Amino acid sequence: MAPIENKVLVLFAHPAQRRSEVNVHMARVAEWVPGVTVVDLYAEYPNLDIDVETEQARLRDHDVLVFLHPLYWYSTPAILKEWQDLVLEYGFAYGSGGTALHGKTFFSALTAGGPEAAYRAEGYNHFPLRQLLAPLEQTASLCGMTWLPPFVLHSARRAKEEGRIEAHLDAWEHLLEAVVHGRLDLATLREAETLNGVLDVAVQGG
Amino acid sequence: MESFLLQAFVYLVAAVVAVPVANRLGLGSVLGYLIAGVVIGPLLGVVGAETQDLQAYAEFGVVMMLFLIGLELEPKALWNMRVRLLGLGGMQVAVTTGLITAAAMAFGLYWSVALAVGLVFSLSSTAIVLQTLGEKGLIRTDGGQASFSVLLAQDIAVIPMLALIPLLAAPELMGANWGGGISDIRFTAGGGGSILEGQPGWIVTLVVLGSVAVIVLGGHYLTRPMFRFLALAKLPEIFTAGALLMVIGIALLMTLVGLSPALGTFLAGVVLANSEYRHELEADIEPFKGLLLGLFFITVGAGINFAILFENVFFILGLTIGMMLVKGLVLFGLAKAFKIRGAAGWLFTLGLAQAGEFGFVLLSFTTQNDVIPVGLGQTLQLVVTLSMLLTPALFIFHERVLANKVDTDKAEDDEIDQAGPVIIAGLGRFGQVVNRMLLSNGHKTVVLDYRNDLISGLRNFGVTAYFGDPSRPDMLLAAGIREAKVIIVAIDDQEKAVEIVEYVAREHPHVHIVARANDRQHVYKLYSAGARDIVRELFDSSIRAGRYALLALGHHPFDAERASRRYVKQDRHNLALLARLWDPDLTPLENEPYAAKAREINQEINEAMMKAQSPDNAGAERAWTPPPKGGKVSDDEDRQGTAAE
Secondary structure (H helix, E strand, O other), X not given: OOOOXXXXXXXXXXXXXXXXXXXXXXXXXXXXXXXXXXXXXXXXXXXXXXXXXXXXXXXXXXXXXXXXXXXXXXXXXXXXXXXXXXXXXXXXOEOOOOOOOOOOEEEEXXXXXXXXXXXXXXXXXXXOHHHHOHHHHHHHHHOOOEEOOOEEEOOHHHHOOOOOHHHHHHHHHXXXXXXXXXXXXXXXXOOOXXXXXXXXXXXXXX | OHHHHHHXXXXXXXHHHHXXXXXXXXXXXXXXXXXXXXXHHHHOOOOOOHHHHHHHHHOHHHHHHHHHHHHHOOHHHHHHOHHHHHHHHHHHHHHHHHHHHHHHHHOOOOHHHHXXXXXXXXXXXXXXXHHHHHHOOOOOOHHHHHHHHHHHHHHHHHHHHHHHHHHHOOOOOOOOOOOOOOOOOOOOOOOOOOOOOOOOHHHHHHHHHHXXXXXXXXXXXXHHHHHHHHHHOOOHHHHHHHHHHHHHHHHHHHHHHOOOHHHHHHHHHHHHOOOOOHXXXXXXXXXXXXXXXHHHHHXXXXXXXXXXXXXXXXXXXXXXXXXXXXXXXXXXXXXXXXXXXXXXXXHHHHHOOOOOHHHHHHHHHHHHOOOOOHHHHHHHHHHHHHHHHHHHHHHHHHHHHHHHHHHOOOOOHHHOOOOOOEEEEOOOHXXXXXXXXXXXXXXXXXXXXXXXXXXXXXXXXXOOEEEOOOOOHHHHHHOOOOOOOEEEEOOOOHHHHHHHHHHHHHHOOOOEEEEEEOOHHHHHHHHHHOOOEEEEOOHHHHHHHHHHHHHHOOOOHHHHHHHHHHHHHHHHHHHHHHHHHOOOOOOOOOOHHHHHHHHHHHHHHHHHHHHHHOHHHHHOOOOOOOOOOOOOOOOHHXXXXXXXX
């Protein structure tokens, strides 16, 4: 078994997991990948009372940060915003002495209700997904992290009926393994729209 | 007996009629008492010379007042006042005495007589000023504190004055009546009756220091066992008797050694300011103090000799106004020098410009020691009385005209009273948690409980709590319910808890009530008594137990959290609905609207349970609900989205 190059921290946020058809399964899959830590934020902080010390220690302990969540109003569920507001402190994540995250990698794994075509200038969501996620990209930049485009499941509400979930979970597992074992070519990935399409070409040595 | 009853009846009628009227007119109770005295004395002539005797007893109200003030003042606070006490107070006495002495000499008085007049007029009226400041809630303001420092300094200054006055007696006037005719100076100043007369100086000093030590040490070490013993009797009046005994005992001791009883009880009050019996003592002494002070003011009004006044009306009025002007100017100058600004400075200047009850004492002492001739003494007594009569008017002037005007310049934060405390009634496990939580967030609490052992035990752990039955209104008043923002009713006795809530909701509607309930019936009673924040003592802990059970059954922690919140919300809502329909005179079965509502709620709960057991419940919850499968999210969707897929 290949050595673990990058420890991956998956912050999972889904407030209504009884109804989840994709995200919960993605979290289960991630838990079984060696080198990946999954944190169910809503389970850990049901009052949204986030423990900053714990979360910062987790960040220090990992090399790659992943937000795993459904896309709510073109952004994350509330607890992930709360997490950013509390954990990414001045002096820790940015500003004078705030170098704890320098050199780490950050990306989102998300499910979106709309089809890929909706996230275009001419689509009903009018903006590409990358552009909608600009706040996260800039957050990564200010914190000195390498930002990667999101790993996306489009039309997630129909994925179960259309039988697309298994393939997505497989791709997700492969992506995580590639990240853990340092087999991703970051330079290729940074300019892509999503991590989905480029996965095969970007994985070095397949 | 009959004449005693008649006299008591006259004084009480005068007080009961005049004081509420005066308060209604915004004049304050002091002016009300004074007017009552004028009406029953010089005007109607119902009471006569006995008012002077009575006054000597009534002055004991001042002694009690200083005891109560001492209780409010911790030793540390007294120490913090030292600059003002010595500087401000000492300067006021010295400068005023000097100026008035000079003025009296300009009127052609011999220097020793002039100095005696200066000493008499340098003192202000502790009784009027502190009573009025307390009534108007100004005692903790900057101006009030400065006034208090000066009054306290004056009370201390009375002692050397009493020692000085016999030395001023002109040798040719000195009679042989040393100590004979001064029996009416009973309480306020103990120049006469001292056991130390004729003793060498070092014995006097030793005994005086010894008695101060007795008060401080006794207050510190003896009161606790004494009150603990009294509390065993479980009879409130025995406690009251004990409190009175203590005050009177100290006054007696002070009189015996020739010290001011007012000062002695004040000292005792300071020593007891940290005691757990503080509020109980306050509640017990307060009514006596109020009545005696009222009686004192009435006797001042009744003592005005209109015959002498009308003979020299302009001269006496002129003297009064002149004296008050001199005092006012000195105070104004001191206010500037000690940086007491704005409305506080004016309160200080106007409030202390009168002569006071210690002036009476000094006057009778001086006339008896042949320092001041009797005729002049009577005139000066009128001046003192008139200036006291004018004081409430000056307070009203300050309140109506100056306070508003001066304060508009800038917001004076030193005029703001300290934040109202939180009263916690009952220091069981419930009250203790509330107390710790409030303290840890920087709030001041006053904790009351009537279980003596509990209080002493917790005091060992640094919890500041006071002994007393919080269901007694006077106890709550002593604890500061007037200034309080919140009261936590956490006593075990259900009926008493309802009584407290009723009383506070009725008499002090500005206080927010948080009440602990034992069960639903108790909730209803507290609700109809006026409480709105009602906490069932076992409700929140049961909810947590329920949530742990949900977690153990595999519910997601966030779902369990939301389920418990939903349950709390629904249950409290239903309880509030029922509380509004509950009628203390009917059983729930007799109360038809209540029973109907209860049935309706039960049905709702049953329906909700049925739904929760049905398999498609997962989609029923109304939170983070995704659009339905196949549902349209945008009008543009048909045109573009699906086509592009």
